[in-house]
Amino acid sequence: MELIELLEKNGRMEIETIATMLAMNKAEVEQSISKLEKVKAILGYSAIIDWSKVLDYEGVTAMIDVKVTPTRGVGFDKIAERIYRFPEVKAVYLMSGAYDLSVSIEGKTMSEISRFVSEKLSTLDSVISTTTHFIMKKYKHDGVIFEHEDDDRRIVVSP
Amino acid sequence: MSIKEQASYLSETVKQLRPSGIRRFFDLASKMENVISLGVGEPDFVTPWNVIEASYHSLEQGYTAYTANAGMIELRNQISHYLQATYHVDYHPEDEIILTVGASQAIDLALRAIINPGEEVIVVEPTFVSYAPVVSLTGGIPVAVQTDAKDEFKLQAEQLEHAITEKTKAIILCNPNNPTGTVLQKEELVQIAQVVQKHDLIVLSDEIYAELTYDEAYTSLAAIEGMKERTILISGFSKAFAMTGWRLGYVAGPDEFIQAMLKIHQYTVMSAPTMAQHAALEALTNGRQSVVNMKKSYRQRRNYVVHAFKEMGLACHLPGGAFYVFPSISETGLTAEEFAEQLLQQEKVAVVPGNVFGESGKGHIRVSYAASLEQLEEAMKRMKRFVDGVK
Numbered sequence: 001m002e003l004i005e006l007l008e009k010n011g012r013m014e015i016e017t018i019a020t021m022l023a024m025n026k027a028e029v030e031q032s033i034s035k036l037e038k039v040k041a042i043l044g045y046s047a048i049i050d051w052s053k054v055l056d057y058e059g060v061t062a063m064i065d066v067k068v069t070p071t072r073g074v075g076f077d078k079i080a081e082r083i084y085r086f087p088e089v090k091a092v093y094l095m096s097g098a099y100d101l102s103v104s105i106e107g108k109t110m111s112e113i114s115r116f117v118s119e120k121l122s123t124l125d126s127v128i129s130t131t132t133h134f135i136m137k138k139y140k141h142d143g144v145i146f147e148h149e150d151d152d153r154r155i156v157v158s159p
Numbered sequence: 160m161s162i163k164e165q166a167s168y169l170s171e172t173v174k175q176l177r178p179s180g181i182r183r184f185f186d187l188a189s190k191m192e193n194v195i196s197l198g199v200g201e202p203d204f205v206t207p208w209n210v211i212e213a214s215y216h217s218l219e220q221g222y223t224a225y226t227a228n229a230g231m232i233e234l235r236n237q238i239s240h241y242l243q244a245t246y247h248v249d250y251h252p253e254d255e256i257i258l259t260v261g262a263s264q265a266i267d268l269a270l271r272a273i274i275n276p277g278e279e280v281i282v283v284e285p286t287f288v289s290y291a292p293v294v295s296l297t298g299g300i301p302v303a304v305q306t307d308a309k310d311e312f313k314l315q316a317e318q319l320e321h322a323i324t325e326k327t328k329a330i331i332l333c334n335p336n337n338p339t340g341t342v343l344q345k346e347e348l349v350q351i352a353q354v355v356q357k358h359d360l361i362v363l364s365d366e367i368y369a370e371l372t373y374d375e376a377y378t379s380l381a382a383i384e385g386m387k388e389r390t391i392l393i394s395g396f397s398k399a400f401a402m403t404g405w406r407l408g409y410v411a412g413p414d415e416f417i418q419a420m421l422k423i424h425q426y427t428v429m430s431a432p433t434m435a436q437h438a439a440l441e442a443l444t445n446g447r448q449s450v451v452n453m454k455k456s457y458r459q460r461r462n463y464v465v466h467a468f469k470e471m472g473l474a475c476h477l478p479g480g481a482f483y484v485f486p487s488i489s490e491t492g493l494t495a496e497e498f499a500e501q502l503l504q505q506e507k508v509a510v511v512p513g514n515v516f517g518e519s520g521k522g523h524i525r526v527s528y529a530a531s532l533e534q535l536e537e538a539m540k541r542m543k544r545f546v547d548g549v550k
């Protein structure tokens with residue numbers, strides 16, 4: 001468990017460092033990691049990027065609330081799959097509450113996303129309605145605070 | 160008549176007081192830029208957000224007045240529950256607990272309440288730097304007892320026994336210890352308790368790092384049989400809850416002691432900061448998970464740093480608590496002062512030379528691992544280069 005937490009925070013941490021910190025040996029750590037990868041508890045390793053800092057990146061993200069009619073037998077899974085297979089779709093969650101699926105999608109421009117919603121998403125048979133919200137600024141993503149000043153405010157030497 | 164040299168007005172006691180050896184390193188290090196400091200005696204975490212937010216809320220609600228002298232009763236109730244649940248010690252919230260301005264003030268109160276001029280107080284070295292000076296301020300006489308690196312700086316019953324005279328009134332015990340990180344286990348406390356009881360002493364038990372222990376279950380001295388009635392338990396929120404700047408601690412003990420301290424407290428402080436008390440209430444009621452998370456992270460970093468010292472070829476015991484390691488640097492042939500000063504100048508890493516914590520701290524340095532892993536990695540790399548260079 002502690003191992004996963006460390007990797008979740010920093011997927012690039014050296015095996016050796018992890019081993020020392022958790023008082024395990026290297027082989028044990030390696031084994032645990034490959035086991036986690038095999039059962040797909042760890043699905044991959046990616047960087048957390050603040051795209052607003054990446055020069056000449058132009059992009060927008062939208063979160064779309066989607067109401068659907070579930071299909072007999074397969075519930076929401078079938079329609080969710082129809083949606084998440086589109087590569088521009090970054091996340092799909094089944095939600096409790098006012099709508100059913102939360103779809104997050106990335107595109108180059110707002111019109112590109114609008115086009116996706118009107119042409120691809122709302123035209124699906126079981127989709128009843130969609131509400132699109134564009135993200136204007138990201139303050140915190142996946143537990144990481146963007147624009148965070150983390151200067152050490154302690155005095156340099158103290159008792 | 161015009162004023163004489165100002166110094167001539169100062170009290171003899173204050174004139175005798177020596178400035179802390181830590182001060183000199185602070186002055187050196189704060190003049191330099193880009194120093195990685197492992198010389199800091201406080202957490203690298205910022206106070207958990209829910210705690211900060213609770214304090215905001217209390218201010219918005221207008222809680223800006225004094226509280227009861229001993230502190231808000233709701234908070235004393237929580238502390239009482241907490242001490243019971245965590246350390247199995249019973250303190251009555253009405254008359255056995257006082258909220259203080261940090262554990263620092265609790266130490267001052269306790270000593271002022273019990274020490275008469277000329278009485279001796281045993282201080283176990285290497286020691287937190289405030290105890291002996293505060294003893295002197297009360298007119299008491301601090302008597303140092305040295306512990307041994309070979310015992311991982313654990314106080315041995317015989318060492319204590321040797322230091323006791325007919326003038327000995329009390330002993331100050333810091334468990335887990337700053338600067339060594341050593342934690343006394345139950346059996347070891349029982350041994351010490353026997354000596355204390357035999358000589359009818361009082362113990363000031365500074366347990367401010369009790370939450371930060373990493374290997375074995377922690378035992379409070381007050382939970383040892385026959386000790387509660389002669390123990391003044393000192394703790395606070397600074398370390399476990401990352402709240403050093405809030406200045407809030409507490410003292411718990413038998414009601415006669417606490418009432419005597421309250422007399423001093425009501426004249427000298429009135430009450431501990433109100434906004435900090437509201438924060439502390441939130442810390443105790445909803446702050447457990449933050450403590451668990453911070454503790455986990457300290458433990459991982461402790462393991463990393465102890466390993467790094469072994470790799471450098473410096474002897475370093477695995478400390479069971481606090482956030483310090485206390486490796487020996489005698490291998491390098493330098494004194495602790497030389498080591499710390501040269502390391503600072505050559506590699507810009509600040510540590511504290513062990514001798515400032517007492518005689519038995521000589522040949523050691525105190526390294527705080529309350530720093531980010533990236534900083535620790537870089538600091539250990541630089542320190543290794545330095546050690547390889549001088550060896």
Ligand SMILES: Cc1ncc(COP(=O)(O)O)c(C=O)c1O
Pocket residue numbers: 159200260261262263264287333336337365367394395396397403406407408
């Ligand atoms: C052993 C020990 N006791 C007491 C204190 C003082 O803590 P507070 O911030 O509660 O005054 C410290 C702080 O460094 C400490 O290390």
